[in-house]
Amino acid sequence: MKLKRKDVLGLQDLSAEEINLILDTAEPMKEILAREIKKVPTLRGRSVITLFYEPSTRTRTSFELAAKYLSADTASISVAASSVQKGESLRDTAKTIEVMGADVIIIRHSVSGAPHFLARTVNARVINAGDGAHEHPTQALLDMFTIKEKKGRFAGLKVAILGDITHSRVARSNIWGLTKLGAEVRVVGPPTLMPPFIQDLGVKVFYRCEEGLEDVDVINVLRIQLERQQKGLFPSIREYTRLFGLDEKKLRYAKPDVLVLHPGPVNRGIEISPEVQDGPHAAINEQVTNGVAVRMALLYLLMSGGEVNEIAS
Amino acid sequence: MPLQEKAQIMDAEGIRRALTRISHEILEKNKGTQDLVLIGIRRRGVPLAQRIAAKIKEIEGTAVPLGMLDITLYRDDLSKLGYHPVLRKTEVPFSITDKKVVLVDDVLYTGRTVRAALDALMDLGRPQLIQLAVLVDRGHRELPIRADFVGKNVPTSRREIISVYLQEVDRIDKVVIDEPIV
Numbered sequence: 299m300k301l302k303r304k305d306v307l308g309l310q311d312l313s314a315e316e317i318n319l320i321l322d323t324a325e326p327m328k329e330i331l332a333r334e335i336k337k338v339p340t341l342r343g344r345s346v347i348t349l350f351y352e353p354s355t356r357t358r359t360s361f362e363l364a365a366k367y368l369s370a371d372t373a374s375i376s377v378a379a380s381s382v383q384k385g386e387s388l389r390d391t392a393k394t395i396e397v398m399g400a401d402v403i404i405i406r407h408s409v410s411g412a413p414h415f416l417a418r419t420v421n422a423r424v425i426n427a428g429d430g431a432h433e434h435p436t437q438a439l440l441d442m443f444t445i446k447e448k449k450g451r452f453a454g455l456k457v458a459i460l461g462d463i464t465h466s467r468v469a470r471s472n473i474w475g476l477t478k479l480g481a482e483v484r485v486v487g488p489p490t491l492m493p494p495f496i497q498d499l500g501v502k503v504f505y506r507c508e509e510g511l512e513d514v515d516v517i518n519v520l521r522i523q524l525e526r527q528q529k530g531l532f533p534s535i536r537e538y539t540r541l542f543g544l545d546e547k548k549l550r551y552a553k554p555d556v557l558v559l560h561p562g563p564v565n566r567g568i569e570i571s572p573e574v575q576d577g578p579h580a581a582i583n584e585q586v587t588n589g590v591a592v593r594m595a596l597l598y599l600l601m602s603g604g605e606v607n608e609i610a611s
Numbered sequence: 612m613p614l615q616e617k618a619q620i621m622d623a624e625g626i627r628r629a630l631t632r633i634s635h636e637i638l639e640k641n642k643g644t645q646d647l648v649l650i651g652i653r654r655r656g657v658p659l660a661q662r663i664a665a666k667i668k669e670i671e672g673t674a675v676p677l678g679m680l681d682i683t684l685y686r687d688d689l690s691k692l693g694y695h696p697v698l699r700k701t702e703v704p705f706s707i708t709d710k711k712v713v714l715v716d717d718v719l720y721t722g723r724t725v726r727a728a729l730d731a732l733m734d735l736g737r738p739q740l741i742q743l744a745v746l747v748d749r750g751h752r753e754l755p756i757r758a759d760f761v762g763k764n765v766p767t768s769r770r771e772i773i774s775v776y777l778q779e780v781d782r783i784d785k786v787v788i789d790e791p792i793v
Contacts, residue, residue: 300695319695326681326700335734338684368684598698602689 301599305417305424308433309475317442317475323595324443324588330367331591341370344601347400348374349391350427351382351407356562356586357427357436361404364593370401370601388412389419396420401601405429423600431465436596437561438471440589442479444581445516447588448557453480458504458511458552460544461520461569462491462531468561472518473499486510487542490531507542511551518559519544522569535568545571549579559585614772614789620765623784626746626777629762630659633744634666636760641711644671646739648707650678652716652728653699658779659746660715678703680714685727701731708736713760717775719745722756747786749773 301316309317330338346365348358358374365372375395377383382391388407395403402423405413410430417424428434442452449455457476463469463485476483477500485496486504497503504510511517522538532538549556558570558580566572574580621629641647644667651660657679664677681699683689689696714728725743732741744760749767765788767773772789 323695323698326698329700329702330684333735337734339730340684340689595698598684599695602692602695 305413305426306435306596306600307413307417307424307426309435309438309471309478310433312435312475312478314478317439317479320439320592320595320599321443321446323599324439324591327594327598328588328591330594331587336367337369338367339369340598341365341368341601344370344401345399346370346372346402346404346597347395348372348404348427349377349395350374350405351377351388351412352428354406354427356589357406357434360586360589361425361427361436361593364590365402365597367590368594368597370597388416392416392420392422396422402597425596425600428467430467431470432467433471433474434467434561435471435475436589436593437468438475439596440585440592441468441472441518441559441561442475443588443592444559444585445476445481445557448581449515452476455481455516456484456514456553457481457516457518458484458486458514459501459518459520460486460507460510461542462522462526463487463496463520464491464493465523465526466520468518468520470499473501477501484510484514488532488538491526507548508551511548514552514556516557516559517544517549517552518561519570521561521563522565524565524568539568543567543569543571544574546573546577549574555579557581562586613792615792617771617788617790619785619787620747620773621763621786623778626762626784626786629746630662631666633760633762634663634670637663637713637742637744638667638671640742640759641713644673644675646709646711647713648676648678648705648710649713649715650680650703650707650732652714652724653679653681655775655777655780656680656714656716658777659717659744660713661779663713663715663744676705678705678707680728680731682724682727682731685731687723687727701735703735706736707732707738709739710736712738712741713744714741715744717746717777718773719743719748719756719758719761720751720773722752722754725756726754746775747773 362372400422404425404427406427410432413426413429459469483501485501560582649660651657679702681701683696683698742759745758746762748761748764776783776785
C-alpha cells in the first residue's frame with residue numbers, strides 16, 4: 299500500500315484506503331513524540347518549506363516540528379517579511395523555493411485552489427495547509443485520528459460540526475473525510491452561516507442545537523471569526539454564544555460519552571464555554587499533539603517509497 | 612517472484628531446541644537475569660523474543676522485560692523502495708539505559724536490519740551492552756556485524772531466500788530455504 303500521489307491537496311480526492319493508511323501510520327509516529335529523544339533519521343537530507351500567506355502558529359509550528367522530528371531540514375517563509383511584499387507572484391515565489399532544493403512545499407493561502415495551482419506549477423510535492431474556505435486536510439486528518447483513538451471506529455458514528463460552516467475549510471475537509479469512512483455527519487449553525495446546497499455533500503443540516511446535537515458521539519466546534527459579526531451575519535456575539543456556544547447544557551443533548559473537538563485557536567467563552575473547553579469531554583490539547591503525529595505520517599508517506607516521477611507513472 | 616521450497620532446515624522441534632539452547636547461553640553469558648532485557652525486532656523477532664523470555668522464566672523463575680522494536684524509520688533503503696513498508700509501533704515501555712539488551716531477530720543476512728536496530732536503540736537510551744540473538748545466520752554480511760547467539764548457521768547463496776514461519780504469525784513453526792523458479 300502506498301500513497302499514490304505527488305501532492306496532498308484535500309480529503310475530497312483521497313480514497314478511504316489512503317486516509318486509513320495515513321491514520322495507521324500516525325499511530326507509531328505518536329509513539330516517537332512520547333520519547334525522550336524525539337527524532338528519527340528517516341527524512342535526513344530532505345527539505346520542507348512552509349509558505350504561509352495567512353497567519354498561523356499551530357499549523358505552521360506543527361508542520362515544522364513534524365519535519366524536524368523526522369530529521370528533514372525546514373525553512374519558513376512569512377509573506378509579511380518576504381519578497382511577496384515587493385510584488386512577486388505565487389508562481390515565481392514557489393519556483394524560487396523549488397530551485398533552492400525544496401522537496402516539499404507546505405502552503406497556506408487565502409484563495410481557494412492556490413495549492414492546486416502550485417502543485418501543477420512545481421515539481422516539489424505540495425501539501426495544502428489551508429486554502430480559503432475550501433480545505434484544510436491535515437486538520438481534518440488530526441480530528442479523525444483523535445476520533446479513531448477515542449472511539450475506535452467511524453462507521454455508524456454521529457459527528458456534529460457546529461458553527462460557521464460557510465467560511466470553514468475545516469468543516470469541508472472533515473465532511474469529505476468522515477463521510478468516506480462511514481460516519482454520519484451533521485452540520486449545525488445559524489442559517490446565515492450555512493452554505494446553500496451543503497446537504498449535497500452528504501450531510502444533514504440543523505439550525506438548532508437541541509436537534510443537531512441530539513445523540514451525537516462527537517461535536518467538532520468551529521472557531522467563530524469575530525469579524526463575521528461586523529458583516530451582519532449574526533446580530534451579536536452574545537446571541538451567538540447563547541444559541542450556538544457549546545456549554546454544559548447543550549452538551550447534554552449529546553451522548554453521555556461525547557467527544558468535543560476544536561481546531562483552535564479558541565475564542566474562550568464564545569463558541570465554547572470554559573467549563574466544556576477544560577472539561578472531561580474535550581480533547582483539544584490532545585488534538586494538537588495528534589496534529590504533529592499526523593503530519594509526520596504524511597511527510598513520511600509522501601517522501602518515502604519511490605520518486606515523484608515513478609509515482610506519477 | 613514465484614518461489615519454490617528447496618529444503619526444510621528446521622522443524623518445530625528444531626526451533627524449540629535452538630531457542631532453549633539460546634536461552635541458556637544468554638543466561639550463562641550474562642550470569643543470570645540481572646539488568647537483562649529482551650527486545651524483538653518486528654515482525655518475527657517479537658514472537659522469538661517472547662519465547663526466549665518464557666524459557667528464561669522457566670529456567671530462572673524471573674520475568675525479564677520484553678520490548679518490540681520497529682526499525683522501518685531507520686532503514687537505509689526507504690527512498691529506493693517502491694512501496695511503503697508497514698509502519699508499526701515501537702513498544703519499549705521501560706528504560707534501556709544501563710541495561711544489558713539482547714536484540715532478537717529471525718534471520719541475520721546483510722546486517723542492515725541490525726544496523727538500523729542499533730541506531731533505533733541508541734535513540735531510546737544508552738544500554739550497558741547490546742547482544743544479538745538470531746534463529747538463523749545465513750551469511751553474506753555487508754556490514755561488520757555478528758551475532759552472539761545463533762540458532763543455526765545456514766550456508767546459502769544470495770539467490771536463495773530463508774523463510775521463517777512461526778506459530779504466532781504463520782500458524783506453523785518451520786524454517787525453509789526457498790529459491791525463485793526460473
